[in-house]
Amino acid sequence: MTAFYLGLTSFLLVTLAAGMWRILRGPSQADRMLAAQLFGTTAVAMLLVLAQAMEQPALRDVGLVFALLAAVTIVAFVRRAWPSAGEESGDDA
Known part of the structure; x- marks a missing residue:
């Protein structure tokens, strides 16, 4: 069964290569x-x-920490990339 898990991990590593292509292109x-x-x-x-x-x-604990960091990262990206309507108009309400 360990060989199956290691094979699955290798497959996931290959999908990271596909993701790297998308980041570059x-x-x-x-x-x-x-x-x-x-x-x-x-x-x-x-x-x-x-x-x-x-x-x-x-x-498993490290995986949960990575999941939390990924969620925080996407929230920070969205807030930076798409400012809210109040920030665009420059109103200081």
């Missing part, structure tokens, strides 16, 4: 950010699979 900043989110999601998946394969529960 993405037509817009949003495409690049979504590819970076793919990195975060894949890293969490890899950590969860490796935690199961190696019977290391600490890797």
